[in-house]
Amino acid sequence: MRILLFADYFQIHILDESSEGELAEGWTDGTLVDRLVAFRDILGIRTEVDVDVQVDVNSVNGPPWLEMDAYDHIVEASVEIPSGRMVVMGCSDYLPDAARVEVEPGWMRIRVQKSNLVNAVAAGLESDESPETIERIRVDMWPEHPSGVRVLKQWNP
Template sequence: MEVRRQHRIYDLTRLLHLQIVLDESAPHRVVGSPDVMREQLERLNVLGAEPHITMQVLPCTADAHPGLSGPFSILQFADSPQAQSAPLRRFPWADAWPWPRRCSGSVAPTTRGSGRCSAVTEEWSAQALADHLVVRQDLIGIRTEVNVDVEADVAWVTEPPVKDLDLYNHVVEASMEIASGLAVVMGCSDYLDDAPRIHVEPGWVRLRVQKSNLAAAAVAGISSDESPDTVERVKIEMWPQGPSAPSVLKRWH
């Protein structure tokens, strides 16, 4: 099957036009050994030079897209070349979680001290570091107290939750537009493909970031994620609400 397919690609009497879109994370993911990866990249370089092969790279900064849930097909009709149809698969995580949508686990740190996340490098001002928060229309960055993994609990709710400020050390709120209806939760060192998604109502949402156990985590430092007694905990709740200014409801020193 593989030989027949390759023969079809190189058969000069009936060349197929092959268009390839690679996710940016794919060439960076080591499968096998560095030597194997080098040969794969060299092969892609050779194929990309062929006149009937178009190769493109989809950057990790791109928004959520159908390819995140697996392969899909674009169909073109002979009687109407301009008409195209792209049957898309449903995102599996949209059906897997009942309301409220929630994901839990450990999340890589966004930034600590002088560290910076490349997606929002310029936005980390002294005030943003003090607030533990960077806000853009389509992205919210959260500074962690420690430069190791933290426990994260992220949930979508249908209305503003009750404020339990006594349970947390630092609480902030901000607004973000999620036009796709999918919120991506990831640390700066995570791959976009591997990051969990949460199904939300498309449009503007309000986020409340509630951080706890910060004193124990700060004392333990880079060992804080080795014990539940010292791990930094971040709880994020999202609900539908129009845009409004960021707000610090409780500040950690």
């Protein structure tokens, strides 16, 4: 599924449909560098721009092949989706209208892979006006026992 999300406040969210979680307290110097904050049933992905970003969401059976050279930043975390309905949205989007992905209820491992970051940052507020400058985020998810945040490739602007 490919969606265009408004990354208001430089973030997008992935959460269980029934989550009442809050991410505001989770953003620290460390999580900002990791570009991800995760709590039990909600996680936030920090974007480099606060305009529209392209998000590709893929549900797979197990960890996909890791394409280190294709991405600027790669990070993983676990999130619980007890309802079986995972929501993908901009942080200020209206929850009832947000995109949903049906998954097996339980724990999911989420791999966030970000690309085109140099071009997006250089274009700033105009980054969403062209395919050459838009920030791209690939989200792969698969069932897996929970584990902590793991940065696999760090982007340093």
